[in-house]
Amino acid sequence: MADVGTGTVEANGLEFGYLTAGPASGPLALCLHGFPDSAHTWRHLMPELAAAGYRAVAPFMRGYAPTAIPADGAFQTGALAADANALHEVFGGDGDAVLIGHDWGAFAAYGASGAAPGRWRRVVTLAVPPMGAMLHSFFAYEQLKRSFYIFLMQTPLAAMAMSDDFVAGLWRDWSPGFDASDDVTRFMACMATPAHMEAAIGYYRAMLDPTRHRERYASEQDAASKPGSKPTLYLHGSSDGCLGPDAVFADHAALLAQLPPESRAELVPDAGHFLHLDRPGEVNRRILDWITTR
Template identity: 50%
Template sequence: MTTFTVHSVPANGLRFGYIEAGEAGEAPLALCLHGFPDTAHTFRYLLPELARAGYWAVAPFMRGYAPTEVPEDACYETAALATDVNALHAALTGSGPRSSTEDGLGPGVLIGHDWGAFAAYGAAALEPRRWRSVVALSSPPTRAIIPSFLDYDQLRRSFHQFLFQTPLAEAAVMRDDYAFLRRLWTDWTVDYDPSTDLTHVRAALRDQANVTAAISYFRGMFDVYPRSSRYASIRHRAQAVPTHPVLYLQGERDGSLGTDLAENARSVFAADSVVELVEGVGHFPHLERPAPVNRRILDWLS
């Protein structure tokens, strides 16, 4: 298995840690965005494949996940995540605010899983010229989630989102060496051993400030904390579905999402988008069945 060195880069007022594969600054950027409870290492199988396909593949640790800094403004709304992503593109490629094929390394590709998918949708919606293509895994756009969110089965799958609105959340997550997170991984996947991933997760959520940061992504969904006025002017656009065609992949046996959400997504994405259920896997298809999922992603990007 590839061993990755963690690098860092300043973007949007934070210093982001990231891992990479491929020719830095020479090849088109493929930015891979992780979700919860996960880290940049979730893309350890995909990064080398992207590099072999001619990309500079970069997976940052999202805001608040060590070694990336915890933001002083405690802001985790989608607009902040999307701004991070576009700022990372600018910092890594040397491009300006209106990236084009003549500016820096030109448009990149976005691959987002879980919360990383929401960040990818928002980044592409805000600055579409920065990005050539979007791949999303295991989180359809909000517009596809809303019709099913109050369904009993989906409420049961999403219990953690409601727990995370309470003051008990940090204690529940950190109790007994993060046993709560192990149970989420085992409930959400199919015959998958998350031990390697949990080692990385414990390192990324090593302090309570990091745990609070990760939980606050969910608190931002329900306006539990005041949103930063800095993002007020772009908040609505960051929630939009991008105009790019999207490849959306979801595990057929995802323990946190019903298959009806994938069906809802078909009517939400732009024309020429593709929605596929990956048979026999759960919430982490790129880890549970990396070879066929990586191949599907590379076929889409090509």
């Protein structure tokens, strides 16, 4: 198995910490994590990418230590997408690069590939479909219960609530049966200061204030809300306790209509929200089959 190294790099005016594996000369495979998680979430996939000849890079997302907290306080999807495209530039990516995102990383992947399609050959997103595919079912009663945390994030009590126990509870509800103790510890380490915790919460607050910093990230923000042009594989766990498959796959044709042409959307059996950790062998196989297809 390939060794996983660490490093820091400046992109989009921000210093990012990252994990990396594989040959520096290989095509870039940028792997973006979500909440409440860290770059270590890709620990099963990165060695497989490296073995396939890719230069796998998994940054800690903006505001997640050791990555810096952005001085402008921008956390909307457009900013995350701009980060991904800036990292592509810094790591010398070309048109053969692939983009893989889970949860908030999926939102970033939609925006990045839509805003700069020439940078990416193929895209994989996990656990969060394009926003247009879920709006019709988000306000269903069962989904609103699952999404309570989004509303908590809008309150002044959010940081106080984000204890180890609370985060462990989210993992337990979202990927039932998975032992997330190490991942909870890694996430809490990323929340190195109260400012880092406020940054992670800021992603959710930006959902209700998408016009903030709009001039700087306008093209990426707009791209995130539209089907792009790069073929995308969307994977979702059949036992996802965060965003229920009933909400996502209620209308498969409507889901595909929100993805670029030649895309696919698939359920992964016996997997929760963190499907790449619940079923690493199965998810890795699907991802590698997708990104190696020409």
